[in-house]
Amino acid sequence: MQLETGKGKHGMVGTLAGIIREEGVGRLYRGLVPPLLLEAPKRAVKFAANDFWGKTYLKLSGESKMTSQLSIVTGCSAGATESFVVVPFELVKIKLQDKSSTFAGPIDVVRQVVKKEGILGLYAGMEATFWRHFWWNGGYFGCIHQVRAVMPKAETPQGQLFNNFVSGSVGGFVGTVLNTPFDVVKSRIQGASKVPGVIPKYNWTYPALVTIFREEGPTALYKGFAPKVLRLAPGGGVLLLVVEFTLGVFRKALGPPYI
Template sequence: MSNTEKKTLSPIYSITAGTIAGISECLVFYPLDVTKTLVQLQKGSEAKQSTFNVLKSIFKKGVAYKGISSPLAMEGFKRSVKFGATTEFKKFYNRINPSFFKENSVAVNVASGITSGIIEGFIITPFELVKVRLQDPLSKFKAPKDCLQHIISKEGYFKLFTTGLEAGALRQSVWNAAYFGSIPLLKSVILPKDLSKEDPKYDQKMLFSNFLAGTIGGLLASTINIPFDVVKSRVQGATTSEAKALYSSNTISTIFKIAKSEGPKTLFAGWTPKVLRLAPGGGLMFLMFEGMMSFFKKLNNIEE
C-alpha cells in the first residue's frame, strides 16, 4: 500500500470493518465463550466437566447465549479498536522509525497490537465483568441490567471499571501481539511467491490465505494468552471476601499462585473452547476485515 493510499482511506473505514468483523465472530462463536468461562470457573477439588459436556449442557439448559447482550454491545467497539486502532498505530510507529517499524513487518504489527490491546483492556473490563458474573452457574441475575445494578450498589462504580483490568489488558495485548505479529509471516508462507493479480484464481487464493493465516494466528494467540484469561475470569468471578482476597495480587503473582495450588495445567483451563472459538474466529475476523477493507478501497477508487 502506498503512502497516497494510506492518506486517502480514512480511519473510519478500518473502524467500520473491524466492527462488522467482530460482531460476525461473536454471533457465530459465542456459545464457546460461555463454555470457556464455565470451564475456567471450575477450581480446586470440584468435579470438573469436559469442554464438550459443558457445551452440550449449556445448549440443553438453553443458556448457550446467556449474557450475549453485554459482549455484543461491547464487541463492535472492541473489534473496532482491535483492528482500527492497530491499523492506525502501524502508521504511527512507521512514521516514528520507518527503518525498524517497516510497513506490515512483524515489529510494527507486534507494537501496534500491544498498544491497541492496552486500550481494549480499558474498554472491555465493565462488559467482561458483567458477562462473567452472568455466565457463572451460581448467578441469580436474570439480565445484564440486574447484574450491573448489583455491582454498582455493592461494589461501587470504581470496581466496575477496575475489577480484572490488569489481567484483561494483558490478555488483549498478548493476544493482539501474537495474532497481528504472526499474520505477515504466515501469509508469506501460505501465498505462492509468484502470485500476481493476473492469476485467474488470485481472489480465491487471497481469501484462503487470509482465512488460514487468521485461523493459525488465532490458535497461536489464544494459546499464549490463556493464563491471563484464566486470571481475568477468576478475578471477575470472585464475589466472596475470601475469593477476592485470594485473587488480590497482581496478575503475574496470581498466575504463579494458581499454578502452585492447582497445578500448571489449570492455567490452560478453557483452552479447548477458547481455541475452538478463536482459531476459526480469528480466521473469520481477518477474512471479514480484509474483505471489507478491500471493498472500501474499491469504493474510494484505491488500488490495493
C-alpha cells in the same frame, strides 16, 4: 470451566453435558447479550488501533514497511487499547455465567455492581483484561504478518481469501495459546465477590498465575482452552476475511486516499 477451582478434570464435552443436564439448554446462552453488544465496537477498535499504532511505529522506527518485530509490538499496543473498551462487558458476562449467579440479567449486574462498588466496580479485572488482549493481539497480528510472508502470493481473489483465512486462523490459534492463562485469571478476578476488609485471593495477574500454578498445577492455567481455540482460531480467520473485504469495498467506493 475457568471459574472452577481445584485439580478435578472437567473436559469440554463433560462440562457441556453437565450444564444441560443440571440447568437446561437455555443456560448455555447465559451472558449472551454483553458479547453481542461488544462485538462490533471491540473489533472496530482492534483494527483501528492496529492501523494507528502501525503507522506510529513505522514513523518512529524509520522503517518503510512493516517487519515481524513491529507487527508484534503493534498488535500488543492494539490489544492494550482494545482492553479499555472490553472490561465492563466481560465483567457482566462472567457474573452472569458463574454457576452460582443469581442476577436477573445484564442490567441487574450493572445496577448491583455500581450500587456496591461504584462505577469503577465495572472495571474489576482491568489489569488482567489488559494482559489478555495484549498477548492475544500480539500473537494474532504477529502471526498474520509471518504467515503471509511464507505463503505463496495469491494470484486470484479466491487465493487472497484463502491466504487471509489461513493467516488469521493461525494468528487466532497462537494468540489463544498465549493468552489463555491470562483469561483464566481474568475470569477468577471478575467472578469473585468482594468482601469488605478481605484481600481477594486473585487480585493482580502475575501473582494469581503463580497461585493457580502452585495450587492446581500447570494445566489449570489452560482451563477452557479447547472451547476458546475452537472459537478463536477459525474466528480469527473469518475476522480477517471480513475486515479485508469491508476495507476493499470502502477503498473501491472512496478511493485509496481515504482507506
